[in-house]
Amino acid sequence: MPAKQLQPDPQQEALEWFSRLRQPGCDEGERQVFAAWCQAPQNAQAYAELETFWQQLQPPPARPRPRQINTRRSHLGKWLALLFLLVLGAVAYLYWPLMQRLGSELHTDVGERRSLRLPDGSTLHLDSASAMNVDLRGRTRQLHLVQGQVYLEVLLDGRAMEVDVGDARIQVFGTRLQIARYAHHDELVVLSGKAMVVQGGEQRLVSAGERVSFDGTRINTVQKADPKTADSWRNGRLRATDMPLGQVLERLAGYQGERLWIVDAHTAHRRVSGDFNLDRPTESLAALASAQHLQLHSVLGHWLIVR
Incomplete structure (x- = not known):
C-alpha cells in the first residue's frame, strides 16, 4: 500500500494520460474518457504543456546546408548548435528517468x-x-x-x-x-x-x-x-548494517527525487549503521550529515551534492 497519498492535480493526471495513451492496450473507450477529461480548461492546458515539452525533446529535422555562407555566421551557428545540444542533453538527462517510468507498464x-x-x-x-x-x-x-x-x-x-x-x-x-x-x-x-x-x-x-x-x-x-x-523499506525504513555511506545517501536522496553527487570518493566507502525514515528523507539526510560531518547542497531540486 502507498506510504503516502498524493493529491491528484492536472499536471500529475496529464503525465498519467501521456503514459496510458501510448500503451498498446489503449482502446477507444479510454480515448473517449481522455477527451472528456480534456474538457476542463486546466486539464487541457496541463496536457498541452506536456506535449510541448515532449516535442522539444525530439531532435530537429535535418536542414540542407546552403552552398555559400559567411564564415562568421558559420562559426556562430556552430556555437549555437553546440549550446542547443548541451541544453537538450541536460534536459534529457534530468527527465529521462521520469519518461522511462511513464513509458513502463x-x-x-x-x-x-x-x-x-x-x-x-x-x-x-x-x-x-x-x-x-x-x-x-x-x-x-x-x-x-x-x-x-x-x-x-x-x-x-x-x-x-x-x-x-x-x-x-x-x-x-x-x-x-x-x-x-x-x-x-x-x-x-x-x-x-x-x-x-x-x-x-x-x-x-x-x-x-x-x-x-x-x-x-x-x-x-x-x-x-x-x-x-533487506526488505525494511517496505515498512518505510532503511535499516543499514555496516552499509557503504554512499549507498545510504543514494537511497535517501532518491526518496526525495534527487541524484547524488559525492565530491570526495572516499566518503562513499565509509561504513555506517542506523535506522532511517524513508518517508521523511530530508530529516534523515540532515541527521546523517550531522553525524558524519557532511555538507549537503541541493541544486535545482534535481541533484544532491555531498561534501
Whole structure:
C-alpha cells in the first residue's frame, strides 16, 4: 500500500494520460474518457504543456546546408548548435528517468510504494521511483526491472520466470526475492528458494539468505544477506548494517527525487549503521550529515551534492 497519498492535480493526471495513451492496450473507450477529461480548461492546458515539452525533446529535422555562407555566421551557428545540444542533453538527462517510468507498464512516483497482484497470482512490491514491464503470456514468464527496486513473491504455476536487469538475466527458482538497481550496480537478494544470475559467460547461483551484486562487466562473489533488514523499506525504513555511506545517501536522496553527487570518493566507502525514515528523507539526510560531518547542497531540486 502507498506510504503516502498524493493529491491528484492536472499536471500529475496529464503525465498519467501521456503514459496510458501510448500503451498498446489503449482502446477507444479510454480515448473517449481522455477527451472528456480534456474538457476542463486546466486539464487541457496541463496536457498541452506536456506535449510541448515532449516535442522539444525530439531532435530537429535535418536542414540542407546552403552552398555559400559567411564564415562568421558559420562559426556562430556552430556555437549555437553546440549550446542547443548541451541544453537538450541536460534536459534529457534530468527527465529521462521520469519518461522511462511513464513509458513502463508498472511504475511508482518518487516517495511512493505500491503492491500489485499479477494475473498469475504472484505479487510485486515496488519501491519509490520504480518501473517494471511484465509479460506472462508465454511458457516463460518475463519481467523487466527498468528502474528502482522490487520485492517479488512468486507463485509457482509450473512455468519458469526470468527477470531482465540491464544486461543480466535472473532465473527464478524460489518464491521470495528482491532486486534493486542502483547508480553503479544492481543487486539480488534471495529470501526463499534460489535464483541464478546469468550475464554473458558468467553465472552465480544464489540461495536463501544470500545476496549478490553485479554490473555490466562482472558478477561479484555471493555474500550472506540480513533478511531482517533487506526488505525494511517496505515498512518505510532503511535499516543499514555496516552499509557503504554512499549507498545510504543514494537511497535517501532518491526518496526525495534527487541524484547524488559525492565530491570526495572516499566518503562513499565509509561504513555506517542506523535506522532511517524513508518517508521523511530530508530529516534523515540532515541527521546523517550531522553525524558524519557532511555538507549537503541541493541544486535545482534535481541533484544532491555531498561534501
